[in-house]
Amino acid sequence: MMAITAAALVLAGISIWRMGRQKKDIYTFTEELEENLDALLAGEPLKNDQETRDTLSGKVNEKLARIQHIQERREQESLEAKEQMKELISDISHQIRTPIANQKLCLEILRREELPEETGVFLDRLEHQTDKLDFLFRSLVKMSRLETGIIQIKKRDCDLAETLKRAISAVVAAAAAKDIEIRAEAEGPFLLSHDSRWTEEAVFNLLDNAVKYTGRGGRIGLSVRKGEIFAEIHVKDTGKGIPLERQAEIFTRFYREPEVHDVEGIGIGLYLTRRIAELQGGYVEVRSREGEGADFAICLPLQERE
Amino acid sequence: MDNWIVKTKNLKKYYQLGKNTVKALDGVDFAAAEREFVAIIGKSGSGKSTLLHMIGGLDEPTSGEVYVDGRRLAGMSREQLAVFRRRKVGFVFQSYNLVPDLNVYENIVLPIELDGRRIDRAFVDEILSLLALEEKREALPGTLSGGQQQRVAIARAIASKPAIILADEPTGNLDTATSHDVMGLLKVAAKQFQQTIILITHDSDIAQMADRIVHIEDGRIVKAGDTYAG
Numbered sequence: 171m172m173a174i175t176a177a178a179l180v181l182a183g184i185s186i187w188r189m190g191r192q193k194k195d196i197y198t199f200t201e202e203l204e205e206n207l208d209a210l211l212a213g214e215p216l217k218n219d220q221e222t223r224d225t226l227s228g229k230v231n232e233k234l235a236r237i238q239h240i241q242e243r244r245e246q247e248s249l250e251a252k253e254q255m256k257e258l259i260s261d262i263s264h265q266i267r268t269p270i271a272n273q274k275l276c277l278e279i280l281r282r283e284e285l286p287e288e289t290g291v292f293l294d295r296l297e298h299q300t301d302k303l304d305f306l307f308r309s310l311v312k313m314s315r316l317e318t319g320i321i322q323i324k325k326r327d328c329d330l331a332e333t334l335k336r337a338i339s340a341v342v343a344a345a346a347a348k349d350i351e352i353r354a355e356a357e358g359p360f361l362l363s364h365d366s367r368w369t370e371e372a373v374f375n376l377l378d379n380a381v382k383y384t385g386r387g388g389r390i391g392l393s394v395r396k397g398e399i400f401a402e403i404h405v406k407d408t409g410k411g412i413p414l415e416r417q418a419e420i421f422t423r424f425y426r427e428p429e430v431h432d433v434e435g436i437g438i439g440l441y442l443t444r445r446i447a448e449l450q451g452g453y454v455e456v457r458s459r460e461g462e463g464a465d466f467a468i469c470l471p472l473q474e475r476e
Numbered sequence: 477m478d479n480w481i482v483k484t485k486n487l488k489k490y491y492q493l494g495k496n497t498v499k500a501l502d503g504v505d506f507a508a509a510e511r512e513f514v515a516i517i518g519k520s521g522s523g524k525s526t527l528l529h530m531i532g533g534l535d536e537p538t539s540g541e542v543y544v545d546g547r548r549l550a551g552m553s554r555e556q557l558a559v560f561r562r563r564k565v566g567f568v569f570q571s572y573n574l575v576p577d578l579n580v581y582e583n584i585v586l587p588i589e590l591d592g593r594r595i596d597r598a599f600v601d602e603i604l605s606l607l608a609l610e611e612k613r614e615a616l617p618g619t620l621s622g623g624q625q626q627r628v629a630i631a632r633a634i635a636s637k638p639a640i641i642l643a644d645e646p647t648g649n650l651d652t653a654t655s656h657d658v659m660g661l662l663k664v665a666a667k668q669f670q671q672t673i674i675l676i677t678h679d680s681d682i683a684q685m686a687d688r689i690v691h692i693e694d695g696r697i698v699k700a701g702d703t704y705a706g
Contacts, residue, residue, distance in 0.1 A: 204594040212599070398623075399608050399657045415691065415699055417684040418515070453663045455685050469660050473608070 199227050206234050213241075256314070263311045270304050309438050313423075316445050323365045323449040330360040330369075330401065334392060337373035344381050345390065352377070355393040362401050364450060364470055372446040375439035376405040376466045383464075384409035400452065400469035412458045421454065443468065481672050482508040482531055482640055487540035489526050489695075500526040501537070502695035508640070508674055513666050515686035516676045523695040524676040525644060531674065532565050532642045533557045545639040562591050566633030566641040568662075570648035572625040574617040574632075580604075581613045584632045591636070603631045606668055607661050623654035630662055634669055641666075643675040647682055659685050 206216045216235055277297050285293065338354060345352050373392075380390045384407045391406040412420060419425055421444045424437045440454075447454045451471045458464035489501040501523045508514045518524040529535040530542050533549050542549040545564055552560060561567075574583050584603070585595050604610050607627045617625055626646060633641050646662070647655035663685055666673045675686060683689050691699040 201594060208594070208596045208599070397653065397657055400660050414517075414680045414684065415689065417680075418686055418689045421687075448664075448667055451664055451668075453660055453667075453685070455660075457681055457684070471664075 202227055203230060206231060210234055210238055210241075213238075259311065259314045263307055266307055270300065270307070273300050274304070313438050313442060316442060316449075323368055323446070325363045325365050325450060327361055327363050328366050330362045330364065330394060330403070332359075333364070333366045333370050334373060334394070334403065337370045337377060338392065340374050341377045341381055344378070348381060348384070349387050350381060350384055350390060351388075352390045352392065355391070360394055360396075360401070362470065362472065365446075368446045369450070369468070369470070372443040372468055373403060373405070375443045376468070379439055380405055380407035380409065380464075380466075383407065396472070397469075399472060401472050403468045403470070404465055405467075406463065406465045408463045411460045411462050411464055412456065413460045417456050417458065420456070479510050480507040481510045481545055482506070482674065483541075483543045484527070484530065485541040485543075487527070487530060487542065488538045489523075489530065489535070490538045499695045501530070501540075503540070504692075504695070504697055506531075506690065506697060506700075508672060510672055511666075511670050513663065513673045513685075513687045514675070514690060515683035515688070516674065516690045516692055517678065517680065517683040518676075518692035519678060522692045524678075524692050526695075527692065528642050528644055528674065528676050531640070532567065533561050562587065562636075564639040566636060566638035568626070568629050568633050568641060568643040568646045570645045572617070572622075572629045574625055574628055576617055579614050579616055580609060580620075580628050580631075583617065583628055584635050587632065587636045593636075596637075599637075600631075600635050603634050603665070603669075606665055607631050621654070622650050623658050626650065626658050627661060630658070630665065634665060634671060638671075640672045640674060643673060645677055646675065647677075647679075652681075655682065 202217065209216050216231060216238060277293065277300060280293060334354065338352060342352065377390065377392070384390060388408040390408075391404070393404045393406070395402040395404065421440050423441045425440070444454045447468050447470065452469045454466065454468050456464055456466050484504055484506045487501050487504040487506070488499070491498040491500060504523070504527060506516075506527065516524045516527065526535065530537050530549075531544065533542075533544075533552070537550070544560075547560065547564075549557070549560070575586065578586065581600070581604075584600060588595050601610075604613060607630060609624070609627055609631060612620060612624060612628075617628065620628070626649075630646070643662070647658055650658060659682055662673070662675075665671065673686075675682070677683050688700075690697055
């Protein structure tokens with residue numbers, strides 16, 4: 171009797187121990203599986219994917235590794251497709267620039283001729299359209315370069331004030347022609363990790379828009395504010411303002427203000443500006459009421475956070 | 477829009493108030509694309525909160541359908557809805573709803589632990605760094621400013637890797653400058669972690685930070701806006 175009870179107890183003990191071990195195995199397996207799934211989602215190398223033993227986790231990891239491999243290959247393919255697209259765009263733009271340049275040359279030659287008045291009017295129009303075409307192509311090339319990642323944003327510690335100065339100098343002439351005063355309040359030097367060249371482009375786009383949409387004798391203010399987390403570059407104008415329902419749309423590609431189709435542009439300036447800010451870990455925003463001007467801001471992180 | 481992650485179809489919510497029927501939502505067709513940041517703007521009583529609650533599975537519609545990440549919410553049991561909310565939805569409310577006795581890190585990982593999932597430490601660290609909370613990791617919520625607390629709430633919403641984040645007036649308790657920073661970080665984080673965000677607000681300054689602004693008035697969408705394809 172005693173012997174039987176003892177045997178039963180031992181057996182029970184063993185089975186409890188076994189169950190405990192099984193439970194632990196399941197937990198370890200789940201833990202490892204989740205870890206690997208997270209790695210898969212993040213595109214990081216998997217743990218124990220070369221497991222050769224005939225275990226459950228070995229089998230699963232083998233499959234996961236295969237999935238990751240397929241994912242990587244697809245990514246590679248999409249990169250290659252992008253690369254081809256990039257070449258195509260660069261080819262097209264190159265091919266088109268030459269005829270445009272030729273066209274401009276011909277127009278210049280025609281200008282020197284004595285022409286009847288009516289022909290002169292058409293010549294003006296032709297010239298205007300050619301300039302537009304030229305601008306359009308340059309913009310498209312710029313945009314496609316940013317989109318396809320041909321242009322890498324390179325952040326470096328440098329003086330933001332210098333970047334802003336260069337942006338201003340590019341619009342001074344256009345502003346002067348419309349009798350618009352540009353006032354810059356920036357206490358230099360302002361050391362900030364940013365891509366100087368592309369940030370200049372982004373600020374220039376804002377200033378350029380401000381000049382376009384501000385009437386004669388208006389004012390444009392450029393200022394830099396240091397927040398807790400972001401440095402804000404503000405471009406404020408006294409133009410016609412933007413109603414709220416359009417304030418998100420203006421940053422979309424090819425967006426044009428409905429009532430101003432006569433103003434130069436194809437509607438990629440703000441889109442580019444937004445991309446440039448985002449690629450640097452920042453964002454853009456606008457505050458405006460209709461008829462009361464607009465305050466655009468490019469906000470870039472003060473600290474490099476990668 | 478065919479890559480939508482949230483969609484409502486002819487969504488209606490009627491309340492009986494005495495003899496009157498209040499139409500909080502009166503046939504709303506709303507959709508949000510994956511990775512999109514949509515702001516729903518409207519006055520108080522326009523139905524924007526009701527819409528958000530329907531999408532988050534917090535309230536049941538009178539009629540109509542809600543789909544989130546390929547799932548139909550109608551017909552889910554109470555428990556299924558609870559699991560749905562835990563796994564698919566991150567909430568950010570006006571009040572931060574942080575647990576006062578837990579530090580920043582513990583607050584952020586709490587929903588993941590409650591769900592019995594493994595904590596992806598590297599991911600949490602990345603979020604902390606992006607939201608400029610690294611130095612506050614061990615701090616208790618009571619010692620943080622309002623803006624910092626809301627940043628923790630945002631980190632908590634992102635950390636559980638939900639399909640969508642629903643934000644209900646997230647800057648309602650913050651001053652202008654702080655709202656600014658919080659919204660900026662929300663936006664940067666949304667892009668960085670490719671997160672879909674639906675935000676409701678009455679404040680146009682806040683709404684303009686979104687990729688798209690949807691106007692809601694008297695329980696109907698009056699303007700759905702174009703999206704910024706980013």
